[in-house]
Amino acid sequence: MNEALVVWLKSTWISHAMTTSQWAWPIAETLHFIGLALLIGGAGLIDLRLMGILKSVPVSAVMQMRKWAAIGIAINVVTGVLFFVGAPDQYINNPAWYGKLLFLLVAIVNVVIFETTQGERMLRLPPGEKTPASFKLAGAVSMGSWFLVLYFGRMLPFLGNAF
Amino acid sequence: MMELLQALEGSAFSTWVRESPSIWAYPTILTLHTVGLGVLVGANWMVDLRVLGFARAIPGSVLARAFPVMWAGFWLNAATGALLFAGDPTTKGTTAVFMWKLVMVAVGVVLMIALKRKLHGRDIDAGTAIPGVRALAATSLVLWIAAIAAGRWMAYV
Secondary structure (H helix, E strand, O other): OHHHHHHHHHOOHHHHHHHHOOOHHHHHHHHHHHHHHHHHHHHHHHHHHHOOOOOOOOHHHHHHHHHHHHHHHHHHHHHHHHHHHHOOHHHHOOHHHHHHHHHHHHHHHHHHHHHHHHHHHHHHOOOOOOOOHHHHHHHHHHHHHHHHHHHHHHOHHHHOOOO | OHHHHHHHHHOHHHHHHHHOOOOOOHHHHHHHHHHHHHHHHHHHHHHHHHHOOOOOOOOHHHHHHHHHHHHHHHHHHHHHHHHHHHHOHHHHOOOHHHHHHHHHHHHHHHHHHHHHHHHOOOOOOOOOOOOOHHHHHHHHHHHHHHHHHHHHHHHHO
């Protein structure tokens, strides 16, 4: 099944463009790193606040940077899919790629659980107030999983064979 | 100059960075360099965006707290960058795009210091705007994009 998927993806024009164009891959990599920095900046700020840093700033205020983190994620999902379509065979058997996907999933599940169970409470938390343990946990899980996504992404050529 | 680079490349340390099969050599140095990039540029972009008028609910008075974070990212990357250079000096030392990257990082850091000084003791939330602060933030934002592009491009030359 994987074999058929790889063959089909490699037959698409997107895959051809990614691997034959001199510019496509480097530009996508550059965008991927821009997305990475936006995500670390935006999510990192929110995670640190949830963990209890910058208490004078309302959580609802740092949440205004969330859209920049979301833009970073969106850029990286699009460019990440382009890499996968461009050279599926270097990811599909790569342990680092599965590590990356696993922690991406952890990060997303963490956000969804936090938003649905603590979202209201978070926006009402007054400035100067200590963040509850559930907030600290969500912030730490988020920051830890995003850095692990970065780690396994960077390890793609070393734990596996991606370029 | 070339002799110096060649001597460095022939050293045991340079060979270790470049050829050691250990996960703690090249792969870890490169990963830390990426972490430093994210921390430095990410924190700088958040300040740039706030100065440009996004996320206004964040008090301008706390922006100063972001600069030590940027410095931490910068020093991590100065150290890991020096190691990466030591592993590949004859190529990097003679590559134009590497020189461009160094120039852009240097200008980025100068802009970061200039931004900190401009914000120091002044409140961007007050009615009176700080002259030039928005242009500074916008230039900083674009410059880091160029620095990232130059850094990525080094993998293809």
